[in-house]
Amino acid sequence: MDKEMNLLLPHVADVSTVTANGFEFHTGLMAGHKVVACKCGIGKVNAAVGTLTLIDTFHPDMVVNTGVAGGTGAGTPPAQVLDLVLASEVAYHDVWCGPGTVRGQAAGYPERFQCPLSADARAALGAREGLLASGDIFVDDPADLRRILELYPDAVAVDMESAAIAQVCALKCVPFVCLRVVSDTPGAEGNAAAYSDFWTAAPERTFASVEKLLGLIPA
Secondary structure, eight states: OHHHHHHHGGGOEEEEEEEETTEEEEEEEETTEEEEEEOOOSSHHHHHHHHHHHHHHHOOSOEEEEEEEEEOSOTTTTOOTTOEEEEEEEEESSOOOOTTSOTTOOTTSOSSEEOOOOHHHHHHHTOEEEEEEEOSSOOOOHHHHHHHHHHOTTEEEEESSHHHHHHHHHHHTOOEEEEEEEEEOTTSTTHHHHHHHHHHHOOHHHHHHHHHHHHTSOO
16 A cells, blocks of 8 residues: 555655556665565455466565554464564465365465475564465455455465465565565454554554564665
């Protein structure tokens, strides 16, 4: 979203902007790396088209997905608002290809997409790790959250884009890393208000974690 891009771009130096396939791409430098930042938009289709355009236009060595996610309450302790979540793997919670297939698995792809990052980098980042589940709904209904946790009891967070980005990266053989900030806790009382307050607080410091992440990757 624009709110997220506005928090991320101050960490990019020497920014220039180009347009491809209807998407704006901001190129520059971050933590010693050449980077391209793109706002894909909300949902799986926007995420997939934006990612494919990014890869075909700029040929990156790695795709880093950042933004916000909802904490599920799973894990000990569960992820709280403003916690960083570094996905160890990503999966769909709203995909089913019919009888004889596994719920959550896109046809021709693994049940869960892996997010490669060295153990040293993970330890230095100090984020919560675990499965992130994606689907085309904003999860604020306890019934929706229960359904997701029945499918993935180990899902620590939910979002609307990461699995689609991971699938495109798998298709194009590009490594994928996902680092998100918990903005709310679906199913909790006052969840919608917490989401709004999160943006009012504008926790810019959490988006600095992307710069830290890149600093842990050899240039």
